[in-house]
Amino acid sequence: xxxxxxxxRAARIPLHRRFFAVLAGVLLLTxxxxxxxxxxxxxxxxxxxxxxxxxxxxxxxLGAFGFVWYAVALSRRARLAMFAWANGWAYADLLQGTRRPxxxxxxxxxxxxxxxxASEDARIPFELGVAHSVGGRDETATVQRPFAFIELPLPAKxxxxxxxxxxxxxxxxLGLGGARMDLEGHFASTFQLLVPEGYxxxxxxxxxxxxxxxxxxxxxxxxxELVEDRAYVYLPGSTRFDxxxxxxxxxxxxxxxxxxxxxxxxxxxxxxxxxxxxxxxVAIGLGGQRLGGQGVSLLAVAGVSxxxxxxxxxxxxxxxxxxxxxxxx
Amino acid sequence: xxxxxxxxxxDLGSLIGWLFAQWWVWVIVGVxxxxxxxxxxxxxxxxxxxxxxxxxxxxxxxxxxGFLQIVNQPSGPWNDPTASALSAGEKKRLVEMWGVATRxxxxxxxxxxxxxxxxxxxxxxxxxxxxELAGRLGRVPKSKEWTAAIxxxxxxxxxxxxxxxxxxxxETQVRKLVGKDIVTPDVYVRTLDGYALGQAVALATWGVAxxxxxxxxxxAIIHRINEEGRPAFSSWADFGLSYITGRVMHWSDGxxxxxxxxxxxxxxxxxxxxxxxxxxxxxxxxPWRVG
Numbered sequence: 001x002x003x004x005x006x007x008x009r010a011a012r013i014p015l016h017r018r019f020f021a022v023l024a025g026v027l028l029l030t031x032x033x034x035x036x037x038x039x040x041x042x043x044x045x046x047x048x049x050x051x052x053x054x055x056x057x058x059x060x061x062l063g064a065f066g067f068v069w070y071a072v073a074l075s076r077r078a079r080l081a082m083f084a085w086a087n088g089w090a091y092a093d094l095l096q097g098t099r100r101p102x103x104x105x106x107x108x109x110x111x112x113x114x115x116x117x118a119s120e121d122a123r124i125p126f127e128l129g130v131a132h133s134v135g136g137r138d139e140t141a142t143v144q145r146p147f148a149f150i151e152l153p154l155p156a157k158x159x160x161x162x163x164x165x166x167x168x169x170x171x172x173x174l175g176l177g178g179a180r181m182d183l184e185g186h187f188a189s190t191f192q193l194l195v196p197e198g199y200x201x202x203x204x205x206x207x208x209x210x211x212x213x214x215x216x217x218x219x220x221x222x223x224x225e226l227v228e229d230r231a232y233v234y235l236p237g238s239t240r241f242d243x244x245x246x247x248x249x250x251x252x253x254x255x256x257x258x259x260x261x262x263x264x265x266x267x268x269x270x271x272x273x274x275x276x277x278x279x280x281x282v283a284i285g286l287g288g289q290r291l292g293g294q295g296v297s298l299l300a301v302a303g304v305s306x307x308x309x310x311x312x313x314x315x316x317x318x319x320x321x322x323x324x325x326x327x328x329x
Numbered sequence: 330x331x332x333x334x335x336x337x338x339x340d341l342g343s344l345i346g347w348l349f350a351q352w353w354v355w356v357i358v359g360v361x362x363x364x365x366x367x368x369x370x371x372x373x374x375x376x377x378x379x380x381x382x383x384x385x386x387x388x389x390x391x392x393x394x395g396f397l398q399i400v401n402q403p404s405g406p407w408n409d410p411t412a413s414a415l416s417a418g419e420k421k422r423l424v425e426m427w428g429v430a431t432r433x434x435x436x437x438x439x440x441x442x443x444x445x446x447x448x449x450x451x452x453x454x455x456x457x458x459x460x461e462l463a464g465r466l467g468r469v470p471k472s473k474e475w476t477a478a479i480x481x482x483x484x485x486x487x488x489x490x491x492x493x494x495x496x497x498x499x500e501t502q503v504r505k506l507v508g509k510d511i512v513t514p515d516v517y518v519r520t521l522d523g524y525a526l527g528q529a530v531a532l533a534t535w536g537v538a539x540x541x542x543x544x545x546x547x548x549a550i551i552h553r554i555n556e557e558g559r560p561a562f563s564s565w566a567d568f569g570l571s572y573i574t575g576r577v578m579h580w581s582d583g584x585x586x587x588x589x590x591x592x593x594x595x596x597x598x599x600x601x602x603x604x605x606x607x608x609x610x611x612x613x614x615x616p617w618r619v620g
Contacts, residue, residue: 099582106582126492157450177485198483228450278458287483 006073007078010085021327031107032062077115079242090118095129098229100151102173102225102232103162107294108133108142115241119254126254130237143300146237149173150250152258154229155266159288161203162194163215163224168299170223171235177292187212196288198272206264214256227290273305341485350423359383363375371557376602376609378422379406379413384611390619391555393603397528397572398406400599404535407603407611411545412538423535432541436530442529446522447566455479455492460519465617469517495585499574501591506597507569512603516566523571526558565612578593 005305008018015021040046046053060257077093095113098105105111109133116129128150135141147170164173165189181193181200191212195203206226223234231254240246270284278285280324337343348354378384389408392399396407405414405440415423429435458478462470470478472493479489496518504512533550536542542550562568573596580593606613 010508101470109584196483279454281448282453282457284450285483286451286458286479289451290485290487290488292485 001075003082004075004078006082010312011081015213017267019071021238022067022070026063029063030060034294045134068294076240076242077082080115080117083242083247084117087119088121088138090120090131092116098231101228101230102149102151102162103176103227103291103295104147104149104232104234105131105226107172109139109142110134110136115313117241124251124255124258125153126195126251128241128250128254130241132237143297143303144172145297145299148235148237148239148241150233150235150254152231152233152254152261153233154226154261156268157229157283158206158226158265158268159196159202159270159284159292160224160228161198161199161206162291163194164194165221165223166190166192170221170236171225172295172297173223174298174301175293175296183207183212185209188217190216194291196291201286202270203279204269206261206268208260208264211257211260211264213255214260226265231257266297334588343538349457357436357554359457360532370398371452373602373605373608376400376611378452378609378611379409382406382408382410384408385614387619390615391548391551392534393556393615394555394558394568395534395551396529396603397596397599398527398531399534400603401596402531404538410534410537410544410551412534415535415538420535420539424539427532427535429520429532429536429539429541430537435536435539435541438552439529439532439536442532443557445515446525448522448525449577451484452578452583454482454528455484455489456496456519456521456558458482459517463517463519469515492583495578495583496574497589498585499577499594502594503570503597503600505588507601507604511601512570516564516570518570518574520560520561520571521575521596522558523568524573524575524579526571529554529558537620559619560619562617565615568617569604569612573597573600 004019021225033056037046037053040052067322081091081093090115093115096114098111098113099248106163110133111131112134112286113129113131116127118127119125130146130148132146133142133144151181160178161295162173162176176194178194178196179200181203182188183191183193187209193203193207210222221236223231225234270278272285272288282289383389387617388410392408392410399405399407399412402412402419402484403414404412404419407431424430427435427438429438459470461480462475466474475494476489478485479493480486500512500518504514530551533542533547533554535545536550537547561570562571573594577590577593581589602608603610603612
């Protein structure tokens, strides 16, 4: 609680938006609902229309859960902000329109990022946060689970390479073009490389076995992407950056990956293309700049499949259900 | 019996006949016609320059590169390097929006616009392919020819199609709204740098209003932006088309829907004003080639 209050003071959050103001509002609303139900009960209205009591209780419980959800998320972000400021990093509670080049970001029509930390330290330059797909006034949200990310700058532009996790999909990679490269040894069971056609050798130059071993240390729940002059580590949306042990691992990983990627990508040059595919000022040939297409969310595929199967089942039952029931009865 | 009682509501002819017989119907029709006549006859607003600064010398020509951004903000007359029309609130918003609270941040912002130019490698490459193809063919390439050239260079088929459609769609809209006499059929988008360069000139003038620089320094910065940016364009129309298309593509991320142009392409009316001699448009009188 002390951290939360200190955060609100440091961030200069207006009084009416502070935690205790919201809490007071919620308590007032709860009191109003209880008083309303009591008054309706004493007048005998509840006895005649018991549904009112069900509605009142339902919305009360829903509000309580919502408030607990908000309070927990806020306290976690407050801890994260205080940690960032203590280390001299910048913190933004909410960011919109960041236009990160990663494919997971570009496929979302509209996204917001919560709890974003940015370090400008030359030894460990990174940004991290959690991205959410949201809808707008006149557009629906792209189907996309929230995901945590760590963004690292690269010293040079590189071909678009995605290290897909076979065991646990964090960001949609289904539908992305390019060649699928199976890795050697035990990495093959966890990861697969998605590389633009003609850039397979370049991918192996960047993703050395020792780098892969370090990525594997992240556990089974990570994916990686190199695009333009940025590297992204994607982690599940539930990643708790506010926990000291998670943050310590994250910072160590950011430092190590930055060092290793800098060593491998700094001297990288795309020498496979001519001036038409790679005009002046562009480092990578057209074929290597982006894997074609956009990732398709497994969640969306599952949802559409379920809807198709359900509607097919309903249609089949409408057509033949009667006959089946008659023959059974 | 009341007049309206003779109207048979099930008979359209009877209803129309009754309406024609009413004096107030004619008054409404007259007012509407008069309104549209006045709008049609009324001349479009002229571009007003500042009398304190020149409108026809080299300095005016160089600041005219930022016309669309300066007028769209709006931060004052197009030839005013001090952005004198900015209010305190607008200055505060500009500082927040552009992150230019200090002189160093302001200079870095201009540098970023002049060098990085909001470029995306894929778009730069696809437009360079179009320009190269146009040079070979001696005319503006057709959609199919351009798309095929992108695919041949290693681009993704689906992405190539949507990019070509997006650029050509914006071009068509600008040509239709600004006029084919200004954006002639041989003018086409070869780069999207116009947007960043126009913004850089405007940002230089805003720096004077924010107290980061004096007029001579802003003029020197604007001179440099012109020297580095202008050679990529062949005319004011070429630059204006690049600015509008760049703006639409940047803010839409290249995803062009039905309302995208209405949302981000609103600079077309300033483009038209700037290029019309009758409206005192500077682009109509100033030569594209400077000295």
